[in-house]
Amino acid sequence: MVVSSSQLVPLIRQWARELGFSQIGIAGVDLASAEPGLAQWLAAGFHGDMQYMAAHGMRRARPAELVPGTVSVITARMDYLPRDTPAGWQAVEFERLARPSEGVVSVYARGRDYHKVLRARLQKLSDRIAEALGPFGHRVFTDSAPVLEAELASRSGQGWRGKHTLVLSREAGSMFFLGEIYVDMPLEPTEPVTAHCGSCQACMDICPTGAxxxxxxxxxxxxxxxxxxxxxxxxxxxxxxxxxxxxxxxxxxxxxxxxxxxxxxxxxxxxxxxxxxxxxxxxxxxxxxxxxxxxxxxxxxxxxxxxxxxxxxxxxxxxxxxxxxxxxxxxxxxxxxxxxxxxxxxxxxxxxxxxxxxxxx
Incomplete structure:
Protein backbone atom coordinates (compact mmCIF):
# COMPACT_ATOMS: atom_id res chain seq x y z
CA MET A 1 0.00 0.00 0.00
CA VAL A 2 1.49 3.34 -1.07
CA VAL A 3 0.11 6.43 0.66
CA SER A 4 0.88 10.10 0.04
CA SER A 5 1.45 12.42 2.98
CA SER A 6 -1.85 14.22 2.27
CA GLN A 7 -3.72 10.93 2.51
CA LEU A 8 -1.87 9.77 5.60
CA VAL A 9 -3.42 11.85 8.38
CA PRO A 10 -7.03 10.86 7.54
CA LEU A 11 -5.89 7.23 7.47
CA ILE A 12 -4.12 7.61 10.81
CA ARG A 13 -7.35 8.97 12.27
CA GLN A 14 -9.30 6.01 10.91
CA TRP A 15 -6.81 3.46 12.23
CA ALA A 16 -6.69 5.25 15.58
CA ARG A 17 -10.48 5.07 15.97
CA GLU A 18 -10.33 1.34 15.27
CA LEU A 19 -7.79 1.04 18.10
CA GLY A 20 -9.99 2.90 20.60
CA PHE A 21 -8.49 6.38 20.35
CA SER A 22 -10.86 9.32 20.44
CA GLN A 23 -8.89 11.99 18.57
CA ILE A 24 -5.64 12.44 16.67
CA GLY A 25 -3.71 15.68 16.20
CA ILE A 26 -0.40 16.71 14.66
CA ALA A 27 2.07 19.09 16.32
CA GLY A 28 5.33 20.60 15.17
CA VAL A 29 8.49 20.36 17.26
CA ASP A 30 9.22 24.03 17.97
CA LEU A 31 8.09 24.47 21.58
CA ALA A 32 10.48 27.32 22.34
CA SER A 33 7.69 29.57 23.61
CA ALA A 34 6.93 27.02 26.35
CA GLU A 35 10.48 26.99 27.71
CA PRO A 36 10.34 30.12 29.92
CA GLY A 37 7.24 28.84 31.75
CA LEU A 38 8.82 25.43 32.25
CA ALA A 39 12.02 27.00 33.56
CA GLN A 40 10.08 29.19 36.02
CA TRP A 41 8.04 26.23 37.26
CA LEU A 42 11.18 24.19 37.91
CA ALA A 43 12.99 27.16 39.51
CA ALA A 44 10.08 27.58 41.94
CA GLY A 45 10.48 23.95 43.02
CA PHE A 46 6.90 23.16 42.06
CA HIS A 47 7.99 19.74 40.76
CA GLY A 48 8.70 18.60 44.34
CA ASP A 49 10.46 15.22 44.53
CA MET A 50 10.03 14.57 40.81
CA GLN A 51 13.73 15.12 40.15
CA TYR A 52 13.48 13.54 36.70
CA MET A 53 11.67 16.68 35.57
CA ALA A 54 14.58 18.92 36.52
CA ALA A 55 17.17 16.40 35.35
CA HIS A 56 15.87 16.47 31.79
CA GLY A 57 15.62 20.27 31.82
CA MET A 58 14.66 21.82 28.51
CA ARG A 59 14.74 18.50 26.64
CA ARG A 60 11.07 18.25 27.60
CA ALA A 61 10.39 21.20 25.32
CA ARG A 62 12.73 20.04 22.54
CA PRO A 63 11.37 16.89 20.88
CA ALA A 64 14.18 16.78 18.31
CA GLU A 65 16.75 16.66 21.12
CA LEU A 66 14.91 13.91 22.94
CA VAL A 67 14.54 11.82 19.78
CA PRO A 68 16.99 13.01 17.10
CA GLY A 69 15.39 13.21 13.69
CA THR A 70 11.89 14.03 14.99
CA VAL A 71 10.11 16.55 12.78
CA SER A 72 6.46 15.97 13.75
CA VAL A 73 4.51 14.63 16.72
CA ILE A 74 1.29 12.64 16.41
CA THR A 75 -0.81 13.26 19.52
CA ALA A 76 -3.58 10.91 20.62
CA ARG A 77 -6.46 11.24 23.05
CA MET A 78 -8.22 8.29 24.67
CA ASP A 79 -11.33 8.77 26.83
CA TYR A 80 -11.28 6.77 30.06
CA LEU A 81 -14.59 6.99 31.88
CA PRO A 82 -15.73 3.37 32.53
CA ARG A 83 -18.33 2.06 30.10
CA ASP A 84 -20.99 1.83 32.84
CA THR A 85 -20.51 5.41 34.05
CA PRO A 86 -23.96 6.77 34.99
CA ALA A 87 -25.41 10.12 34.05
CA GLY A 88 -24.54 12.61 36.77
CA TRP A 89 -21.36 10.72 37.58
CA GLN A 90 -19.77 13.83 39.10
CA ALA A 91 -22.43 13.89 41.83
CA VAL A 92 -21.76 10.21 42.52
CA GLU A 93 -18.08 10.97 42.99
CA PHE A 94 -18.74 13.93 45.28
CA GLU A 95 -20.96 11.66 47.38
CA ARG A 96 -18.01 9.27 47.83
CA LEU A 97 -15.95 12.16 49.18
CA ALA A 98 -18.73 12.92 51.67
CA ARG A 99 -18.46 9.41 53.20
CA PRO A 100 -15.32 9.77 55.36
CA SER A 101 -14.83 6.07 56.11
CA GLU A 102 -14.86 5.09 52.41
CA GLY A 103 -11.59 5.09 50.46
CA VAL A 104 -11.64 7.08 47.22
CA VAL A 105 -9.39 6.18 44.31
CA SER A 106 -9.23 8.48 41.27
CA VAL A 107 -11.52 7.38 38.46
CA TYR A 108 -8.66 6.80 36.03
CA ALA A 109 -6.93 4.37 38.40
CA ARG A 110 -9.82 1.96 38.95
CA GLY A 111 -9.16 -0.02 35.78
CA ARG A 112 -6.12 -1.27 33.88
CA ASP A 113 -2.89 0.73 33.89
CA TYR A 114 -3.30 3.29 31.13
CA HIS A 115 0.43 3.19 30.38
CA LYS A 116 0.05 -0.40 29.21
CA VAL A 117 -3.13 0.24 27.24
CA LEU A 118 -1.98 3.35 25.39
CA ARG A 119 1.57 2.21 24.76
CA ALA A 120 0.43 -1.04 23.14
CA ARG A 121 -2.17 0.68 20.99
CA LEU A 122 0.14 3.52 19.96
CA GLN A 123 2.64 0.90 18.86
CA LYS A 124 -0.06 -0.88 16.86
CA LEU A 125 -0.90 2.45 15.24
CA SER A 126 2.79 2.93 14.39
CA ASP A 127 2.85 -0.53 12.86
CA ARG A 128 -0.15 0.34 10.67
CA ILE A 129 1.63 3.47 9.47
CA ALA A 130 4.75 1.44 8.68
CA GLU A 131 2.67 -1.05 6.68
CA ALA A 132 1.38 1.81 4.58
CA LEU A 133 4.58 3.83 4.18
CA GLY A 134 7.39 1.45 4.85
CA PRO A 135 9.78 1.70 7.79
CA PHE A 136 10.03 5.12 9.43
CA GLY A 137 11.75 6.53 12.50
CA HIS A 138 9.41 6.81 15.46
CA ARG A 139 9.11 6.50 19.21
CA VAL A 140 5.98 6.03 21.28
CA PHE A 141 5.38 7.88 24.57
CA THR A 142 2.68 7.54 27.22
CA ASP A 143 3.57 9.68 30.20
CA SER A 144 6.85 7.78 30.11
CA ALA A 145 9.60 10.28 29.26
CA PRO A 146 10.38 14.01 29.40
CA VAL A 147 7.57 15.02 27.06
CA LEU A 148 5.46 18.19 27.35
CA GLU A 149 2.38 16.22 26.44
CA ALA A 150 -0.22 18.79 27.48
CA GLU A 151 1.60 21.44 25.48
CA LEU A 152 1.81 19.18 22.43
CA ALA A 153 -1.85 18.20 22.82
CA SER A 154 -3.05 21.80 23.02
CA ARG A 155 -0.89 22.89 20.08
CA SER A 156 -2.32 20.06 17.97
CA GLY A 157 -5.96 20.93 18.64
CA GLN A 158 -6.81 18.30 21.25
CA GLY A 159 -8.10 21.10 23.48
CA TRP A 160 -6.85 24.06 25.50
CA ARG A 161 -4.99 24.23 28.81
CA GLY A 162 -7.45 24.74 31.64
CA LYS A 163 -6.58 26.77 34.71
CA HIS A 164 -5.81 23.45 36.44
CA THR A 165 -3.22 22.88 33.63
CA LEU A 166 -5.06 19.84 32.23
CA VAL A 167 -6.18 19.81 28.61
CA LEU A 168 -9.87 20.59 28.14
CA SER A 169 -12.00 19.71 25.14
CA ARG A 170 -15.44 21.11 24.30
CA GLU A 171 -16.43 17.62 23.14
CA ALA A 172 -14.84 15.54 25.91
CA GLY A 173 -14.02 17.63 28.98
CA SER A 174 -10.76 16.44 30.54
CA MET A 175 -11.40 12.78 31.40
CA PHE A 176 -8.94 11.37 28.89
CA PHE A 177 -5.38 10.14 28.56
CA LEU A 178 -2.79 11.53 26.17
CA GLY A 179 -0.09 9.77 24.19
CA GLU A 180 2.39 10.71 21.49
CA ILE A 181 4.30 9.25 18.57
CA TYR A 182 7.45 11.19 17.66
CA VAL A 183 8.03 10.69 13.92
CA ASP A 184 10.78 11.55 11.45
CA MET A 185 8.43 12.58 8.64
CA PRO A 186 6.84 16.00 8.06
CA LEU A 187 3.10 16.08 8.66
CA GLU A 188 0.85 19.12 8.39
CA PRO A 189 0.09 20.38 11.94
CA THR A 190 -3.54 20.53 13.00
CA GLU A 191 -4.90 23.86 14.19
CA PRO A 192 -5.09 24.62 17.92
CA VAL A 193 -8.45 25.54 19.43
CA THR A 194 -9.34 28.65 21.41
CA ALA A 195 -9.62 28.57 25.20
CA HIS A 196 -13.06 28.53 26.82
CA CYS A 197 -12.50 28.86 30.57
CA GLY A 198 -13.37 32.55 30.62
CA SER A 199 -13.67 33.92 34.15
CA CYS A 200 -14.47 30.50 35.66
CA GLN A 201 -12.07 29.41 38.38
CA ALA A 202 -14.09 26.57 39.90
CA CYS A 203 -11.07 24.25 39.73
CA MET A 204 -8.96 26.72 41.69
CA ASP A 205 -11.63 27.30 44.30
CA ILE A 206 -12.33 23.61 44.99
CA CYS A 207 -8.75 22.31 45.22
CA PRO A 208 -8.60 20.90 48.76
CA THR A 209 -4.97 21.92 49.36
CA GLY A 210 -4.77 25.11 47.28
CA ALA A 211 -2.35 23.46 44.86
Whole structure:
Protein backbone atom coordinates (compact mmCIF):
# COMPACT_ATOMS: atom_id res chain seq x y z
CA MET A 1 0.00 0.00 0.00
CA VAL A 2 1.49 3.34 -1.07
CA VAL A 3 0.11 6.43 0.66
CA SER A 4 0.88 10.10 0.04
CA SER A 5 1.45 12.42 2.98
CA SER A 6 -1.85 14.22 2.27
CA GLN A 7 -3.72 10.93 2.51
CA LEU A 8 -1.87 9.77 5.60
CA VAL A 9 -3.42 11.85 8.38
CA PRO A 10 -7.03 10.86 7.54
CA LEU A 11 -5.89 7.23 7.47
CA ILE A 12 -4.12 7.61 10.81
CA ARG A 13 -7.35 8.97 12.27
CA GLN A 14 -9.30 6.01 10.91
CA TRP A 15 -6.81 3.46 12.23
CA ALA A 16 -6.69 5.25 15.58
CA ARG A 17 -10.48 5.07 15.97
CA GLU A 18 -10.33 1.34 15.27
CA LEU A 19 -7.79 1.04 18.10
CA GLY A 20 -9.99 2.90 20.60
CA PHE A 21 -8.49 6.38 20.35
CA SER A 22 -10.86 9.32 20.44
CA GLN A 23 -8.89 11.99 18.57
CA ILE A 24 -5.64 12.44 16.67
CA GLY A 25 -3.71 15.68 16.20
CA ILE A 26 -0.40 16.71 14.66
CA ALA A 27 2.07 19.09 16.32
CA GLY A 28 5.33 20.60 15.17
CA VAL A 29 8.49 20.36 17.26
CA ASP A 30 9.22 24.03 17.97
CA LEU A 31 8.09 24.47 21.58
CA ALA A 32 10.48 27.32 22.34
CA SER A 33 7.69 29.57 23.61
CA ALA A 34 6.93 27.02 26.35
CA GLU A 35 10.48 26.99 27.71
CA PRO A 36 10.34 30.12 29.92
CA GLY A 37 7.24 28.84 31.75
CA LEU A 38 8.82 25.43 32.25
CA ALA A 39 12.02 27.00 33.56
CA GLN A 40 10.08 29.19 36.02
CA TRP A 41 8.04 26.23 37.26
CA LEU A 42 11.18 24.19 37.91
CA ALA A 43 12.99 27.16 39.51
CA ALA A 44 10.08 27.58 41.94
CA GLY A 45 10.48 23.95 43.02
CA PHE A 46 6.90 23.16 42.06
CA HIS A 47 7.99 19.74 40.76
CA GLY A 48 8.70 18.60 44.34
CA ASP A 49 10.46 15.22 44.53
CA MET A 50 10.03 14.57 40.81
CA GLN A 51 13.73 15.12 40.15
CA TYR A 52 13.48 13.54 36.70
CA MET A 53 11.67 16.68 35.57
CA ALA A 54 14.58 18.92 36.52
CA ALA A 55 17.17 16.40 35.35
CA HIS A 56 15.87 16.47 31.79
CA GLY A 57 15.62 20.27 31.82
CA MET A 58 14.66 21.82 28.51
CA ARG A 59 14.74 18.50 26.64
CA ARG A 60 11.07 18.25 27.60
CA ALA A 61 10.39 21.20 25.32
CA ARG A 62 12.73 20.04 22.54
CA PRO A 63 11.37 16.89 20.88
CA ALA A 64 14.18 16.78 18.31
CA GLU A 65 16.75 16.66 21.12
CA LEU A 66 14.91 13.91 22.94
CA VAL A 67 14.54 11.82 19.78
CA PRO A 68 16.99 13.01 17.10
CA GLY A 69 15.39 13.21 13.69
CA THR A 70 11.89 14.03 14.99
CA VAL A 71 10.11 16.55 12.78
CA SER A 72 6.46 15.97 13.75
CA VAL A 73 4.51 14.63 16.72
CA ILE A 74 1.29 12.64 16.41
CA THR A 75 -0.81 13.26 19.52
CA ALA A 76 -3.58 10.91 20.62
CA ARG A 77 -6.46 11.24 23.05
CA MET A 78 -8.22 8.29 24.67
CA ASP A 79 -11.33 8.77 26.83
CA TYR A 80 -11.28 6.77 30.06
CA LEU A 81 -14.59 6.99 31.88
CA PRO A 82 -15.73 3.37 32.53
CA ARG A 83 -18.33 2.06 30.10
CA ASP A 84 -20.99 1.83 32.84
CA THR A 85 -20.51 5.41 34.05
CA PRO A 86 -23.96 6.77 34.99
CA ALA A 87 -25.41 10.12 34.05
CA GLY A 88 -24.54 12.61 36.77
CA TRP A 89 -21.36 10.72 37.58
CA GLN A 90 -19.77 13.83 39.10
CA ALA A 91 -22.43 13.89 41.83
CA VAL A 92 -21.76 10.21 42.52
CA GLU A 93 -18.08 10.97 42.99
CA PHE A 94 -18.74 13.93 45.28
CA GLU A 95 -20.96 11.66 47.38
CA ARG A 96 -18.01 9.27 47.83
CA LEU A 97 -15.95 12.16 49.18
CA ALA A 98 -18.73 12.92 51.67
CA ARG A 99 -18.46 9.41 53.20
CA PRO A 100 -15.32 9.77 55.36
CA SER A 101 -14.83 6.07 56.11
CA GLU A 102 -14.86 5.09 52.41
CA GLY A 103 -11.59 5.09 50.46
CA VAL A 104 -11.64 7.08 47.22
CA VAL A 105 -9.39 6.18 44.31
CA SER A 106 -9.23 8.48 41.27
CA VAL A 107 -11.52 7.38 38.46
CA TYR A 108 -8.66 6.80 36.03
CA ALA A 109 -6.93 4.37 38.40
CA ARG A 110 -9.82 1.96 38.95
CA GLY A 111 -9.16 -0.02 35.78
CA ARG A 112 -6.12 -1.27 33.88
CA ASP A 113 -2.89 0.73 33.89
CA TYR A 114 -3.30 3.29 31.13
CA HIS A 115 0.43 3.19 30.38
CA LYS A 116 0.05 -0.40 29.21
CA VAL A 117 -3.13 0.24 27.24
CA LEU A 118 -1.98 3.35 25.39
CA ARG A 119 1.57 2.21 24.76
CA ALA A 120 0.43 -1.04 23.14
CA ARG A 121 -2.17 0.68 20.99
CA LEU A 122 0.14 3.52 19.96
CA GLN A 123 2.64 0.90 18.86
CA LYS A 124 -0.06 -0.88 16.86
CA LEU A 125 -0.90 2.45 15.24
CA SER A 126 2.79 2.93 14.39
CA ASP A 127 2.85 -0.53 12.86
CA ARG A 128 -0.15 0.34 10.67
CA ILE A 129 1.63 3.47 9.47
CA ALA A 130 4.75 1.44 8.68
CA GLU A 131 2.67 -1.05 6.68
CA ALA A 132 1.38 1.81 4.58
CA LEU A 133 4.58 3.83 4.18
CA GLY A 134 7.39 1.45 4.85
CA PRO A 135 9.78 1.70 7.79
CA PHE A 136 10.03 5.12 9.43
CA GLY A 137 11.75 6.53 12.50
CA HIS A 138 9.41 6.81 15.46
CA ARG A 139 9.11 6.50 19.21
CA VAL A 140 5.98 6.03 21.28
CA PHE A 141 5.38 7.88 24.57
CA THR A 142 2.68 7.54 27.22
CA ASP A 143 3.57 9.68 30.20
CA SER A 144 6.85 7.78 30.11
CA ALA A 145 9.60 10.28 29.26
CA PRO A 146 10.38 14.01 29.40
CA VAL A 147 7.57 15.02 27.06
CA LEU A 148 5.46 18.19 27.35
CA GLU A 149 2.38 16.22 26.44
CA ALA A 150 -0.22 18.79 27.48
CA GLU A 151 1.60 21.44 25.48
CA LEU A 152 1.81 19.18 22.43
CA ALA A 153 -1.85 18.20 22.82
CA SER A 154 -3.05 21.80 23.02
CA ARG A 155 -0.89 22.89 20.08
CA SER A 156 -2.32 20.06 17.97
CA GLY A 157 -5.96 20.93 18.64
CA GLN A 158 -6.81 18.30 21.25
CA GLY A 159 -8.10 21.10 23.48
CA TRP A 160 -6.85 24.06 25.50
CA ARG A 161 -4.99 24.23 28.81
CA GLY A 162 -7.45 24.74 31.64
CA LYS A 163 -6.58 26.77 34.71
CA HIS A 164 -5.81 23.45 36.44
CA THR A 165 -3.22 22.88 33.63
CA LEU A 166 -5.06 19.84 32.23
CA VAL A 167 -6.18 19.81 28.61
CA LEU A 168 -9.87 20.59 28.14
CA SER A 169 -12.00 19.71 25.14
CA ARG A 170 -15.44 21.11 24.30
CA GLU A 171 -16.43 17.62 23.14
CA ALA A 172 -14.84 15.54 25.91
CA GLY A 173 -14.02 17.63 28.98
CA SER A 174 -10.76 16.44 30.54
CA MET A 175 -11.40 12.78 31.40
CA PHE A 176 -8.94 11.37 28.89
CA PHE A 177 -5.38 10.14 28.56
CA LEU A 178 -2.79 11.53 26.17
CA GLY A 179 -0.09 9.77 24.19
CA GLU A 180 2.39 10.71 21.49
CA ILE A 181 4.30 9.25 18.57
CA TYR A 182 7.45 11.19 17.66
CA VAL A 183 8.03 10.69 13.92
CA ASP A 184 10.78 11.55 11.45
CA MET A 185 8.43 12.58 8.64
CA PRO A 186 6.84 16.00 8.06
CA LEU A 187 3.10 16.08 8.66
CA GLU A 188 0.85 19.12 8.39
CA PRO A 189 0.09 20.38 11.94
CA THR A 190 -3.54 20.53 13.00
CA GLU A 191 -4.90 23.86 14.19
CA PRO A 192 -5.09 24.62 17.92
CA VAL A 193 -8.45 25.54 19.43
CA THR A 194 -9.34 28.65 21.41
CA ALA A 195 -9.62 28.57 25.20
CA HIS A 196 -13.06 28.53 26.82
CA CYS A 197 -12.50 28.86 30.57
CA GLY A 198 -13.37 32.55 30.62
CA SER A 199 -13.67 33.92 34.15
CA CYS A 200 -14.47 30.50 35.66
CA GLN A 201 -12.07 29.41 38.38
CA ALA A 202 -14.09 26.57 39.90
CA CYS A 203 -11.07 24.25 39.73
CA MET A 204 -8.96 26.72 41.69
CA ASP A 205 -11.63 27.30 44.30
CA ILE A 206 -12.33 23.61 44.99
CA CYS A 207 -8.75 22.31 45.22
CA PRO A 208 -8.60 20.90 48.76
CA THR A 209 -4.97 21.92 49.36
CA GLY A 210 -4.77 25.11 47.28
CA ALA A 211 -2.35 23.46 44.86
CA UNK A 212 -3.51 25.58 41.89
CA UNK A 213 -1.60 28.64 43.05
CA UNK A 214 -2.51 30.75 40.01
CA UNK A 215 -4.31 30.15 36.72
CA UNK A 216 -2.31 27.56 34.75
CA UNK A 217 0.17 27.02 37.60
CA UNK A 218 0.13 24.01 39.94
CA UNK A 219 2.46 23.53 42.89
CA UNK A 220 2.79 19.74 42.78
CA UNK A 221 4.04 19.72 46.37
CA UNK A 222 0.50 20.58 47.51
CA UNK A 223 -1.38 18.42 45.00
CA UNK A 224 -3.06 15.33 46.48
CA UNK A 225 -2.32 13.33 43.33
CA UNK A 226 1.38 14.08 43.79
CA UNK A 227 1.30 13.46 47.54
CA UNK A 228 -0.43 10.07 47.28
CA UNK A 229 1.43 8.79 44.20
CA UNK A 230 4.74 10.50 43.41
CA UNK A 231 5.83 11.55 46.89
CA UNK A 232 7.72 8.80 48.70
CA UNK A 233 8.23 10.26 52.17
CA UNK A 234 6.03 11.50 54.99
CA UNK A 235 3.03 13.56 53.91
CA UNK A 236 3.45 17.10 55.27
CA UNK A 237 1.52 17.53 58.53
CA UNK A 238 -0.23 20.69 57.36
CA UNK A 239 -1.74 18.87 54.37
CA UNK A 240 -2.90 15.61 55.96
CA UNK A 241 -6.21 16.88 57.29
CA UNK A 242 -6.99 18.41 53.89
CA UNK A 243 -6.71 15.09 52.06
CA UNK A 244 -9.96 13.69 53.41
CA UNK A 245 -10.56 10.13 52.23
CA UNK A 246 -8.60 10.44 48.97
CA UNK A 247 -6.14 7.53 49.02
CA UNK A 248 -4.87 7.51 45.43
CA UNK A 249 -5.07 10.65 43.34
CA UNK A 250 -7.65 13.42 43.39
CA UNK A 251 -10.32 14.32 40.86
CA UNK A 252 -11.86 17.42 42.49
CA UNK A 253 -10.69 19.95 39.90
CA UNK A 254 -12.16 17.77 37.17
CA UNK A 255 -15.38 16.89 38.98
CA UNK A 256 -16.27 20.57 39.37
CA UNK A 257 -15.31 21.61 35.84
CA UNK A 258 -18.41 22.51 33.79
CA UNK A 259 -16.84 21.10 30.64
CA UNK A 260 -16.84 17.60 32.07
CA UNK A 261 -20.57 17.33 31.48
CA UNK A 262 -19.32 16.45 27.98
CA UNK A 263 -16.85 13.79 29.19
CA UNK A 264 -17.11 10.61 27.12
CA UNK A 265 -17.10 6.99 28.24
CA UNK A 266 -14.34 4.76 26.93
CA UNK A 267 -15.01 2.33 24.11
CA UNK A 268 -12.62 -0.15 25.76
CA UNK A 269 -13.24 -2.59 28.62
CA UNK A 270 -9.74 -1.87 29.99
CA UNK A 271 -10.92 1.12 32.00
CA UNK A 272 -13.94 -0.56 33.59
CA UNK A 273 -13.81 -0.45 37.39
CA UNK A 274 -12.15 -3.43 39.02
CA UNK A 275 -13.76 -5.09 41.99
CA UNK A 276 -12.29 -4.03 45.31
CA UNK A 277 -11.20 -0.52 44.39
CA UNK A 278 -14.46 1.38 44.51
CA UNK A 279 -16.87 1.83 47.40
CA UNK A 280 -14.61 0.04 49.88
CA UNK A 281 -14.27 0.90 53.55
CA UNK A 282 -10.91 2.31 54.61
CA UNK A 283 -10.58 -0.24 57.40
CA UNK A 284 -10.94 -3.11 54.93
CA UNK A 285 -8.39 -1.60 52.53
CA UNK A 286 -5.99 -1.01 55.42
CA UNK A 287 -6.20 -4.69 56.24
CA UNK A 288 -4.74 -5.82 52.93
CA UNK A 289 -1.41 -7.56 53.41
CA UNK A 290 1.22 -7.10 50.73
CA UNK A 291 0.24 -10.26 48.86
CA UNK A 292 -3.38 -9.10 48.69
CA UNK A 293 -2.31 -5.64 47.59
CA UNK A 294 -0.19 -7.07 44.78
CA UNK A 295 -2.93 -9.47 43.68
CA UNK A 296 -5.74 -6.90 43.62
CA UNK A 297 -3.66 -4.21 41.92
CA UNK A 298 -2.03 -6.45 39.32
CA UNK A 299 -2.04 -4.77 35.91
CA UNK A 300 -3.33 -1.52 37.40
CA UNK A 301 -1.64 1.83 38.05
CA UNK A 302 -1.92 1.65 41.86
CA UNK A 303 0.63 -1.14 42.13
CA UNK A 304 3.48 1.25 41.27
CA UNK A 305 3.27 3.05 44.65
CA UNK A 306 3.81 -0.19 46.57
CA UNK A 307 2.17 -1.52 49.72
CA UNK A 308 4.01 0.85 52.10
CA UNK A 309 2.71 4.05 50.47
CA UNK A 310 -0.72 2.47 50.11
CA UNK A 311 -0.84 2.01 53.89
CA UNK A 312 0.57 5.50 54.47
CA UNK A 313 -2.19 7.05 52.38
CA UNK A 314 -4.95 5.04 54.04
CA UNK A 315 -3.63 5.83 57.52
CA UNK A 316 -4.06 9.54 56.77
CA UNK A 317 -7.61 8.93 55.52
CA UNK A 318 -8.42 6.86 58.61
CA UNK A 319 -7.21 9.72 60.81
CA UNK A 320 -9.42 12.15 58.93
CA UNK A 321 -12.38 9.76 59.28
CA UNK A 322 -11.68 9.34 63.00
CA UNK A 323 -11.87 13.09 63.52
CA UNK A 324 -15.54 13.15 62.45
CA UNK A 325 -16.63 9.66 63.61
CA UNK A 326 -19.29 8.82 66.17
CA UNK A 327 -18.39 6.57 69.11
CA UNK A 328 -19.13 3.27 67.37
CA UNK A 329 -17.30 4.24 64.19
CA UNK A 330 -14.37 5.60 66.17
CA UNK A 331 -13.82 2.27 67.92
CA UNK A 332 -13.72 0.43 64.59
CA UNK A 333 -11.34 2.93 63.02
CA UNK A 334 -8.99 2.84 66.02
CA UNK A 335 -8.93 -0.95 65.94
CA UNK A 336 -7.89 -0.92 62.28
CA UNK A 337 -5.12 1.58 62.98
CA UNK A 338 -3.86 -0.19 66.10
CA UNK A 339 -3.45 -3.40 64.12
CA UNK A 340 -0.67 -1.66 62.15
CA UNK A 341 1.27 -0.21 65.09
CA UNK A 342 3.85 -2.98 64.81
CA UNK A 343 4.35 -2.57 61.07
CA UNK A 344 8.03 -2.78 60.10
CA UNK A 345 7.91 0.49 58.15
CA UNK A 346 8.65 3.63 60.23
CA UNK A 347 6.80 5.62 57.55
CA UNK A 348 3.59 3.63 58.08
CA UNK A 349 3.90 3.65 61.88
CA UNK A 350 4.40 7.43 62.04
CA UNK A 351 1.25 8.02 59.99
CA UNK A 352 -0.67 5.53 62.15
CA UNK A 353 0.36 7.41 65.29
CA UNK A 354 -0.75 10.67 63.71
CA UNK A 355 -4.09 9.13 62.75
CA UNK A 356 -4.70 7.75 66.25
CA UNK A 357 -4.09 11.21 67.68
CA UNK A 358 -7.01 12.63 65.73
CA UNK A 359 -9.93 13.09 68.09
CA UNK A 360 -13.62 12.59 67.26
CA UNK A 361 -16.04 15.38 68.29
Missing amino acids: IVAPHRVDARRCISYLTIEHAGPIPLALRSLMGNRIYGCDDCQLICPWNKFAQVSSLPDFDQRAGLSGQQLAALFGWDEATFLRLTEGGPIRRIGHERWLRNIAVALGNALRVADAAQAASLRAALQARLAHPSPLVVEHVHWALAQQPP
